[in-house]
Amino acid sequence: MEQPVIPRGLIVSCQADPGDPFYGAENIARMALAAEAGGAVGLRINTVENIVKVKQTVSIPIIGILKKRYGHSAAYITPTLKEVEEVIEAGADIVCIDGTASTKPDGKTTESFLHDIKKRFRIPIMTDVSNAQEGVTAWRAGADLIATTLAGYEAFLKNPVYDPTENFKEPDFEIIASLAEQVDIPVVAEGRFWTPEDVVKAMNLGAHGVVVGSAITRPQLITKRMALAIDRFLEQSGRMV
DSSP states (O other), X not given: OOOOSXXXXXEEEEOOOTTSTTOSHHHHHHHHHHHHHTTOSEEEEESHHHHHHHHTTOOSOEXXXXXXXXXXXXXXXXXXXXXXXXXXXXXXXXXXXXXXXXXXXXXXXXXXXXXHHHHHOXXXXXXXXXXXXXXXXXXXXXXXXXXXXXXXXXHHHHSOOOOGXXXXXXXXXXXXXXXXXXXXXXXXXXXXXXXHHHHHHHHHTTOSEEEEOHHHXXXXXXXXXXHHHHHHHHHHHTOOX
């Protein structure tokens, strides 16, 4: 039986945008080291600089991405061969690309994009999808892993205005179960996982692993989640002072 490209278990997404208190390769590497110490089997890392630094810091596999927006395409997660090559050269063990039905910036479909990557590089490819059909299409086209990262974010793909409260909705368990039944490659559950119970539920539905990001690496969102809960309590109880 062929060994999976990443073990079953928890994958931690260590990311920070400009303006985030933890922005910068040194901070991302510390996050990654803490995740490894806590039992993560892999990491999801954005940008060349961060991948290089994390690769020097940890021993567990790195799923590398490079987010880049092109004005005429909704695809932004490692969306062209140029970004794929940069992620590979930075040292990623797995490259994650946009696996949605959106046409890539250079006019490719997911199928043709995967074909071109496989023809040029020898590295496992994970595709981020927003629904089960996209996952099945990517699997048939040669993807090595399918991630449910974009499920529930279709509106964001069309109009990228970030709303942090979107992170607090329940994970899309339906797509995890559907893909696990239909494909014979690892399905990686990702998106809005906040509790150990939800992580175990995803594994029970057939996920090979679960990616958790904000609930581990973004204390400002963890704080916001708790603060909103208290605000709702105070509003409902009439105890605002």
